[in-house]
Amino acid sequence: MQPTDDLNSWFEGKGFWSNESNSNWNNWGWQLRNRINKQSDLDGIISLSTNEIAGFATAQNRLSVGITPYFANLIDPNDFNCPIRRQVIPNIEESSVSPIERKDPVGEEHDMVVPGVVHRYPDRVLFLVTDRCAAYCRYCTRSRMVSNAQDYGFHPSLEEGLKYIKSNTSIRDVLLSGGDPLLLSDRKLSYLLGSLAEISHVEFVRIGSRIPVFLPQRITDGLLDALQSHHNIWMSIHVNHPNECTKELYNACHKLAKSGIPLGNQSVLLKGVNDNHKVMKSLIHRLLMMKVRPYYLYQCDLIEGSSHLRVDPMIGIKIIESLRGHTTGYAVPQFVIDAPEGGGKIPLNPNYLDRVEGNKLFLKNFEGKSFIYDTGTCDSPNMKDLKSVNLT
Numbered sequence: 001m002q003p004t005d006d007l008n009s010w011f012e013g014k015g016f017w018s019n020e021s022n023s024n025w026n027n028w029g030w031q032l033r034n035r036i037n038k039q040s041d042l043d044g045i046i047s048l049s050t051n052e053i054a055g056f057a058t059a060q061n062r063l064s065v066g067i068t069p070y071f072a073n074l075i076d077p078n079d080f081n082c083p084i085r086r087q088v089i090p091n092i093e094e095s096s097v098s099p100i101e102r103k104d105p106v107g108e109e110h111d112m113v114v115p116g117v118v119h120r121y122p123d124r125v126l127f128l129v130t131d132r133c134a135a136y137c138r139y140c141t142r143s144r145m146v147s148n149a150q151d152y153g154f155h156p157s158l159e160e161g162l163k164y165i166k167s168n169t170s171i172r173d174v175l176l177s178g179g180d181p182l183l184l185s186d187r188k189l190s191y192l193l194g195s196l197a198e199i200s201h202v203e204f205v206r207i208g209s210r211i212p213v214f215l216p217q218r219i220t221d222g223l224l225d226a227l228q229s230h231h232n233i234w235m236s237i238h239v240n241h242p243n244e245c246t247k248e249l250y251n252a253c254h255k256l257a258k259s260g261i262p263l264g265n266q267s268v269l270l271k272g273v274n275d276n277h278k279v280m281k282s283l284i285h286r287l288l289m290m291k292v293r294p295y296y297l298y299q300c301d302l303i304e305g306s307s308h309l310r311v312d313p314m315i316g317i318k319i320i321e322s323l324r325g326h327t328t329g330y331a332v333p334q335f336v337i338d339a340p341e342g343g344g345k346i347p348l349n350p351n352y353l354d355r356v357e358g359n360k361l362f363l364k365n366f367e368g369k370s371f372i373y374d375t376g377t378c379d380s381p382n383m384k385d386l387k388s389v390n391l392t
Helices: 028-033 050-059 158-167 186-197 221-227 247-258 277-289 313-323 381-386
Strands: 112-114 117-121 124-128 173-177 204-208 233-237 263-269 292-299 334-339 344-347 353-357 360-364 370-374
Touching: 112 158, 117 158, 124 158, 158 186, 186 221, 221 247, 233 292, 247 263, 263 277, 263 313, 277 292, 277 313, 292 313, 313 334
Parallel strands: 124 173, 173 204, 204 233, 233 263, 263 292, 292 334
Antiparallel strands: 112 117, 117 124, 334 344, 353 360, 360 370
8 A cells, every 4th residue: 555645545445354233343342352462363364474473472472463454455455565564473583682772661660659650850741541552562661561472460459549630730741651641441531530630739631542553443422421531631652654644644633523522543663664855744744634743753663673663863854855845834843863761752853053153143054055033132131141152
């Protein structure tokens, strides 16, 4: 499937599962019960390479395999380089661990104040509410805990987390993640969001979820009602390639947007998936059509067994440079590295400021043309500190 931005050509249908009833196919419970968990589940559906067959044999001790029929349907069954299969089908290369890779590459354990709550930034916390996902990304930064294949034994305490958040009045922003929060039942999600709504200093709640991408059938009226339990919900979804942008995802995102939930997207830069400016441009255009703002493009974390998927960060910078000026600013994500050892998100940008001399800023635009911006009388103390500094 070649990426195209024409909505009429976006993928739709049941493919291998064409004989399945619509009532089953559109039921998110059926999708979960019929996930692909082992190699034999793919017999007659997708041809596997030798490396992928070996990957299934080792995945049980690293990160379980789980692929919804809906998402498996997007895999090209005969293309071993299919960008969808690279994300969810295990590969023996995952067994190769580089000395620079870590089980906890961004240092979440160091900042985990109570089970499930990571408090790194002054005004916000990460609240991990489950270790389960609808499908498992092979580059997952929390592969140590999700699916419990590594016997991490993650048991988040919602009550203990809520108590911590309530007792810290500096917390104005709570990010729900996991695992995937939207796998919680409508009742439990409504309780969790309602409890956060009762904490006066929590101004808004963000939900990080790949459920709309892996399982758009989950976006039901009952879920939308549960999401109204907090007055200010935002959601970040996770789409990496334009072929993931199906008509089902389009409809799911429009339902969420019509319910008043602002949507952003977080992509991970992955080798053989989206490390190409044409693919990325198609992706961000499709996202805007779905009412989703491209938010972050992440450099792949240094998670164990991910070297075959990681890309030179300079490629990410070049991709951003290829987008700036060639599409609307709404479509250009921020390229970031989530720094090892708990350093937090650090932006990486093309360099458009060449140097500062006196009151003049020497700039270049998206075409590489040079311009001078004269600050005139805008001579603040900060500008004085920058004078005559060469930034190249």
